[in-house]
Amino acid sequence: MKLVLISFLIIFLLGCLATNQSTVSVNVVDGSGAPVENARVTILPLNGNLSSAVLYSDSLGLAKGTLEYGAYNLSVSKEGYYSAFIESAFVFDGTDSELPKLTVELEKTR
Numbered sequence: 001m002k003l004v005l006i007s008f009l010i011i012f013l014l015g016c017l018a019t020n021q022s023t024v025s026v027n028v029v030d031g032s033g034a035p036v037e038n039a040r041v042t043i044l045p046l047n048g049n050l051s052s053a054v055l056y057s058d059s060l061g062l063a064k065g066t067l068e069y070g071a072y073n074l075s076v077s078k079e080g081y082y083s084a085f086i087e088s089a090f091v092f093d094g095t096d097s098e099l100p101k102l103t104v105e106l107e108k109t110r
Helices: 002-017
Strands: 021-030 040-045 053-056 062-068 070-077 084-092 102-106
Touching: 021 040, 021 070, 040 062, 053 062, 062 070, 070 102, 084 102
Parallel strands: 021 102
Antiparallel strands: 021 062, 040 053, 040 070, 070 084
């Protein structure tokens, strides 16, 4: 009986330590495919119980972060470019610890 209780406790504690997050990567480019640095990448949850995230692209146009499992919309903006919005850009349920990189193209304003 003690062995069963100890086994259950170990399984419970391991479950508590397990992460409920996934790594997301967004590549921001312009119309020619060149990276867009310092683009604001806003990730908004469809479920109000999850946290949103604001990331900024680096010199390679890459914005990377960690989010809780769930569904998210994505908004990307930068001065001098039209903003982009993607509904349900990320949907993850715990089967992947890292999602495929999403590329977003921003069009320059005139």
